[in-house]
Structures are given as C-alpha cells and as structure tokens.
Amino acid sequence: xxxxxxxxxxxxxxxxxxxxxxxxxxxxxxxxxxxxxxxxxxxxxxxxxxxxxxxxxxxxxxxxxxxxxxxxxxxxxxxxxxxxxxxxxxxxxxxxxxxxxxxxxxxxxxxxxxxxxxxxxxxxxxxxxxxxxxxxxxxxxxxxxxxxxxx
Numbered sequence: 001x002x003x004x005x006x007x008x009x010x011x012x013x014x015x016x017x018x019x020x021x022x023x024x025x026x027x028x029x030x031x032x033x034x035x036x037x038x039x040x041x042x043x044x045x046x047x048x049x050x051x052x053x054x055x056x057x058x059x060x061x062x063x064x065x066x067x068x069x070x071x072x073x074x075x076x077x078x079x080x081x082x083x084x085x086x087x088x089x090x091x092x093x094x095x096x097x098x099x100x101x102x103x104x105x106x107x108x109x110x111x112x113x114x115x116x117x118x119x120x121x122x123x124x125x126x127x128x129x130x131x132x133x134x135x136x137x138x139x140x141x142x143x144x145x146x147x148x149x150x151x
Contacts (some may be wrong), residue, residue: 012055019046019054023063027070032095037063071095072109075102079114083121087114 011019022044027035040063041051055063075094082090088099096102101115107113112120 011050013057016054016057020066021053023051023055024066024070026069027145031071031074032093034095035067046106059150068096068105069109069129072102072106075106076110076117080121080124083118083125087118 023040026040037051038048041048044051046054050052051063054064059066061069071094075090077095078085078090078094081086091097091099091102096105103114104119110117129139
C-alpha cells in the first residue's frame with residue numbers, strides 16, 4: 001500500500017468522516033459480495049491510500065477490518081434470528097470465508113465460537129417461542145416447580 005499524497009492529507013476531518021460514512025454505506029449494500037478496496041476507493045472518488053488514511057484516522061482500523069467487522073456483525077444477527085439454518089449458507093450469505101476460518105474470526109471478535117453461539121441462540125429462540133405462546137408469568141413458574149420438587 002502506498003502512502004497518501006498531499007491532496008489526500010489535505011482532506012479535513014469532515015471530509016474524512018464523509019468518506020468513511022459512504023464506505024460503510026457501501027459495505028451495508030454490498031457485504032455479501034467480494035469487495036476490492038481499490039474499486040471501493042475509486043467508487044468513492046478517492047485513492048486507496050486515502051481510503052485507508054480516512055479509516056485509520058476515523059476508526060483506527062483498515063477498511064478491510066471494518067468490512068470484516070460488518071460481515072461478522074451480520075453473521076451474528078443472522079444466526080440469532082435463524083439459529084437452525086445451515087451455517088455454511090449463513091457464512092456465505094455474509095460474504096465471509098469458509099466456516100472453519102469464520103469460526104476463528106467469530107471467536108476472536110465475539111469471544112465465543114460458532115457452535116456455542118448457535119447452541120445459545122437455539123435455546124434463546126426456544127425460550128422466546130415458549131414465552132410468546134405462554135406470556136403469563138404463572139406458566140413459567142409452574143414449569144419451574146416440578147424441577148424444584150425433584151431436587
């Protein structure tokens with residue numbers, strides 16, 4: 001990666017924020033697709049070094065790291081909403097690499113591996129379903145009473 005030129009460095013803080021904001025909006029629209037930073041920079045009307053400079057200045061990370069963060073956050077949302085769906089399909093739908101590599105990225109970012117997170121999400125979904133079918137607190141207490149008596 002080359003260094004930003006003088007014109008790039010002359011961008012004021014508001015312009016840098018604007019570049020990052022527009023890049024983030026692009027990520028939101030295109031995250032399932034392969035995204036090349038050179039093409040993104042061109043789309044935004046800046047050089048790739050300028051794009052990197054803006055992200056480093058405004059977010060403290062590279063554009064690629066910001067994209068990966070966005071994709072992992074989308075995967076988190078997708079798994080939370082549909083924990084029983086195919087993990088491979090979910091990973092691919094978020095533009096992430098294979099399941100094995102994504103598992104390591106996910107655990108590094110969220111502190112939990114995909115298998116454990118999916119298990120927790122399935123249990124949470126079952127709990128939400130139970131609560132929607134039986135919103136009254138008395139029902140939940142009645143479910144706990146037999147377990148307490150067995151102890």
